Amino acid sequence: MSSLEKTQLALGFMPLSDCAPLVVAKELGFFQQQGLDVMLLRQNSWATLRDKLHAGLLDAAQMLAPMPFASHVGSGVEALPMRAPFVLSYNGNGITLSKALFDEVCEQLQMPAEEVLLEPVAASTLADVIAKRVQCGEKLKFATVFPFSCHYYQLTQWLEQGGIDLKDVEISIIPPSGMVTALADKLIDGFCVGSPWNAAAVRLDIGATILTSNDIWPGQPEKVLGVTKQWQEQHPNTLNALTDALRQASEWLKPVPNRFEVARWLCQAQYLNTELDVVAPALIGSCLTKTGVKPRDVIDHTLFSVKGQSNELSIEQGQWLLQQMQANGHIPATAQHDKVLGEVITT
Amino acid sequence: MNKDQQTLHVLLIDDDAERATALSAALDKSRYQVSHLVGSESSLLKEVDSRQPDIIIIDVESPDRDILESLHTLNTVNPKPIVMFSEQEDTQLINQSTRSGVSAYVVGADVSNSKVKTILDAAIARFDQMQQLRDQLEESKRQLASQKVIDQAKVLLMETKKISEKEAYQHIRKIAMDNGQRMDQVAKNIIAIIRTLTA
Incomplete structure (x- = not known):
């Protein structure tokens, strides 16, 4: 040596x-x-x-x-x-929507949550909700952890691939540890964050994780x-x-x-x-999606x-x-x- | 009112209540009006947006520092001077942070004495200076770009009209004067026209 x-x-x-x-x-x-x-x-x-x-x-x-x-x-x-x-x-990140926004999406699609969450959800499903908000002079608010982060680029890419104009949404920076509180307090409508914070939002029954970063950039x-x-x-x-x-x-x-x-x-x-029930899932290839819905099998969730x-x-x-x-x-x-x-x- | 006497709104983000009280007391009867927030209990972005503070003071170890940093990078809110608390006097870290948009530091015991006021004054002065530099930089970038367009137009005029550089310059200048336009705007039009004609 x-x-x-x-x-x-x-x-x-x-x-x-x-x-x-x-x-x-x-x-x-x-x-x-x-x-x-x-x-x-x-x-x-x-x-x-x-x-x-x-x-x-x-x-x-x-x-x-x-x-x-x-x-x-x-x-x-x-x-x-x-x-x-x-x-x-x-990999290892995920996008989670607030329960209210996710329910709105399900209603629009006229599909039960289990069915919507079977596959990664495209941002195009948000197009109508975003258009409605823009008409009222409002924007959907998303948060991510740092400007120079894969989270930021994954979020913008996912939105753009779904045909969403970034001008019609708001993206702010919130530290990972503050994300779940911000979602619970309705300060944001969704976030892109790393583990264990997506799972934490699902366990608290305040959000639904609709896709992982592995679904965006494997x-x-x-x-x-x-x-x-x-x-x-x-x-x-x-x-x-x-x-x-x-x-x-x-x-x-x-x-x-x-x-x-x-x-x-x-x-x-x-x-x-923190608790094992929020840390373990992503590490063993499980993406918690929503309370009452079975986790999605994402074997390469975090590698x-x-x-x-x-x-x-x-x-x-x-x-x-x-x-x-x-x-x-x-x-x-x-x-x-x-x-x-x-x-x-x-x- | 003189700028130096204006009341300035300080947003103080600190989970340490004792330190926050000491700082507020040290700034009593000054032009600084302090409102205190416990970082872990509130949304900094919302508070900055609604309160529009003139200066922000935050613990260097606060998770919310990333929020403040993003205000500069993402330009969502007008940038504000940022002052940081630090328990230890760590010169290296202080030097480093002042290179990443932090205007000044309040270290250890300085929280409770008259130095705080001086530090805040200096932070605001430094921030204003940096803003001016930034504005100047933008202005010189703009000037450089416009010079480039004018040069390009000159070359095209010299080639197509077989005239000297001086004549080409005077030509552009005359059109600008006659029409009350900026020279770079005229140059842009000339380039567009010549390119269309010769395409």
Whole structure:
């Protein structure tokens, strides 16, 4: 083993189910086997997580896949060269509508909830409701977790594919932990969020989850490990050790039964601090849909590796992310994709 | 009224009631009028929208920070100066956050003394300065774009009318003066006409 430049690492994560590889590597001693003493530090907002990473208060962090690219080109923050050396998870998000809005959709379709929820629901089913609202000078309100997030792009793409003009809806940002309250308080009509928050809305009987991100973009990277270029250059061996431990964790997370075990760890106070009945379903390929309706079988709901692929971001995946960012006006039209990709995805 | 004496509405988002009281007390009898919200109990977006605060103070560790950050990125609401609370004086994080749209920091014990007022004053000044810079940047971008159009029109005129650059410029300038139009508008029209004729 080459010598490690640093052994005590501070790693930032957000309390979401897809931080599982970090928790597995910690709980099963994979970090330790690599000679690393990793402290997992729970963060409360993506913006502060990013600022701490940029400032060097965190060595590495779980990030929304578009975030390192946003930092690299200077969207929302002063530009700082970044690296995204490892994909932590694929898929895992879902779109949930408030109970009232979902009932309105069922009524319009003249179909019972069970039947509507058998298949992923297209946004076109909302067209009439949206048109009615617009006539009254109102807009349906959706929320997602961060501007530079797959959630944001999945939501806009789903709406546009359903023929919805984005001008006719409102999209705001609410932290994942505030999503369910906002839906319960009728401040929003729907959201696109990661686990366990869709399941939490269903368990509370305040919403219906109508599709998963796997139905929108199957097998795309969702969270990545982010480090600054400077950190990578100063700690190449440490970074290798870190990604080796995470690779071992992703491997361990392949069998579905193991994912139930990680669900139990995730519920602990230092991680998600929540209930197993909201954390477990997505991890074992079940999409809760609505109270009283049977869950939908979405075997690839949340993945930590994709068959036949390594956990490094491919150029195609990076290109895809940049295209989404550009389509949503989140990176300048002048950004040179190839140059950015070559810099952020160096392995 | 002088801008420096105007009452400014401060929206304070803090789950720590004691700290919130201390801050409100420190700003008593100043131009800052504080309303306190417990972050976890209310919707920040709704409050910002209905109260239209002049400045927002929030804990750096609050989940709601992502909401405030999005106000800048998504431009849904006019951006506001943002000041953050931090328990520890962490210079690195402070420097970093001021590069991502945060105007100033209130650190630890400063909450309860007269420094708060100075920090808020500085935050507003800094924010106004940044807004001005942003406006200037937009203006120079616009100017650059219009210069590009004028140059393009000049080249087309020089080629089609076999005239010098100076004559082409004067030509565009004269049309603009005669019609009371901006030169870049005239240039755009010239380009469109020449392209239609030569297509």
